Amino acid sequence: MAKFPRFLIITSGIGAVVGGSVILKDFIVGNGQKLPETVRADGKVCIVTGSNTGIGKETAMELARRGCKVYMACRDIEKCRKARAEIISDTLNQHVHCRKCDLADFESVRQFVTEFKTKESKLDILINNGGIMRCPRKLTKQGIEMQLGVNHMGHFLLTNLLLDTLTSSAPSRIVNVSSIAHTRGTINFEDLNSEKSYDPGAAYNQSKLANVLFTKELAERLQGTGVIVNAVHPGIVKTELGRHMGLENSIMASLFVKPLLSFFLKSPVQGALTSIYVALAPSLENKTGKYFSDCKEKDPSEQAMDPIVAKRLWATSEKWTRLYNSDSSSPSLVAAM
Ligand SMILES: *[C@@H]1O[C@H](CO)[C@@H](O)[C@H](O)[C@H]1NC(C)=O
Ligand SMILES: *[C@@H]1O[C@H](CO)[C@@H](O)[C@H](O)[C@H]1NC(C)=O
Numbered sequence: 001m002a003k004f005p006r007f008l009i010i011t012s013g014i015g016a017v018v019g020g021s022v023i024l025k026d027f028i029v030g031n032g033q034k035l036p037e038t039v040r041a042d043g044k045v046c047i048v049t050g051s052n053t054g055i056g057k058e059t060a061m062e063l064a065r066r067g068c069k070v071y072m073a074c075r076d077i078e079k080c081r082k083a084r085a086e087i088i089s090d091t092l093n094q095h096v097h098c099r100k101c102d103l104a105d106f107e108s109v110r111q112f113v114t115e116f117k118t119k120e121s122k123l124d125i126l127i128n129n130g131g132i133m134r135c136p137r138k139l140t141k142q143g144i145e146m147q148l149g150v151n152h153m154g155h156f157l158l159t160n161l162l163l164d165t166l167t168s169s170a171p172s173r174i175v176n177v178s179s180i181a182h183t184r185g186t187i188n189f190e191d192l193n194s195e196k197s198y199d200p201g202a203a204y205n206q207s208k209l210a211n212v213l214f215t216k217e218l219a220e221r222l223q224g225t226g227v228i229v230n231a232v233h234p235g236i237v238k239t240e241l242g243r244h245m246g247l248e249n250s251i252m253a254s255l256f257v258k259p260l261l262s263f264f265l266k267s268p269v270q271g272a273l274t275s276i277y278v279a280l281a282p283s284l285e286n287k288t289g290k291y292f293s294d295c296k297e298k299d300p301s302e303q304a305m306d307p308i309v310a311k312r313l314w315a316t317s318e319k320w321t322r323l324y325n326s327d328s329s330s331p332s333l334v335a336a337m
Contacts, residue, residue: 187298
């Protein structure tokens with residue numbers, strides 16, 4: 001030992017720590033494998049909600065890289081334009097478009113769909129990615145608690161209004177971005193809109209459970225149409241960390257906790273891997289109503305598989321979004337289903 005050069009001991013020590021950490025990180029974060037570059041999507045038309053930042057932006061970027069025509073559906077059109085410019089310069093794919101779609105306003109969702117349909121006659125991939133997390137109690141334009149409104153109801157309406165186009169474009173896919181938080185959620189039918197009491201975490205978890213429940217119910221309704229729908233958990237991603245843990249304002253947190261934790265968290269690029277995999281992997285062409293994390297099929301929570309809860313939530317969502325009886329001129333073709 002005495003003869004062993006000290007620097008060698010030190011460097012191999014560092015090597016062991018780094019190597020060990022990488023293995024540990026893979027173990028904790030998971031190592032969703034990237035879908036091979038050879039899987040192309042040239043000419044496919046897709047919509048990604050909430051795509052001006054984070055996982056949504058990386059998802060749009062990767063779809064563009066693989067040749068898709070991408071519609072970025074965003075609330076903030078300025079931020080969307082900036083992200084679009086980045087995506088185009090990175091991928092050299094000119095077919096990337098920004099469209100206004102505020103999921104907290106059913107009118108905006110309807111307008112987005114009407115406009116989309118005047119431009120495109122097909123839709124191959126819909127990625128319901130947009131979402132908000134743990135905000136103070138606010139209401140959507142139509143008076144729905146914000147997290148349930150955006151994460152679930154807005155996407156419910158969007159998806160249903162696009163079903164005719166998705167069906168006529170079959171085989172086509174819907175990817176719903178949920179979260180591991182769904183496993184802690186319960187659907188509180190007594191106070192779905194959190195009027196009697198509001199807990200930001202509970203409302204978030206409820207909205208994410210709603211995503212998984214709807215994925216299952218929708219998959220059942222779409223049996224035999226060639227439209228498949230699956231839910232994914234992207235992992236806990238760095239951009240969401242502060243909001244996820246309520247750390248945003250603490251100096252201690254930004255100095256110590258975040259750098260430490262961020263080592264174990266995913267980058268938005270890694271966060272997008274599972275969405276891309278579920279959107280494009282040829283091996284999943286017959287998979288529907290399932291839940292994926294780290295590019296692998298997983299079991300969702302027991303609540304998320306309860307068909308009675310799913311049907312009750314569906315019925316409520318139809319009413320709250322006025323799916324069949326909107327004053328708006330855009331016809332709701334799903335009414336025929
Ligand atoms: C929501 O889910 C998260 C993640 O699973 C959990 O840590 C948290 O305690 C849950 N919040 C509530 C109020 O259930
Ligand atoms: C999907 O189903 C079709 C028809 O049953 C079958 O031909 C095809 O091989 C299946 N694809 C996969 C990846 O299992």
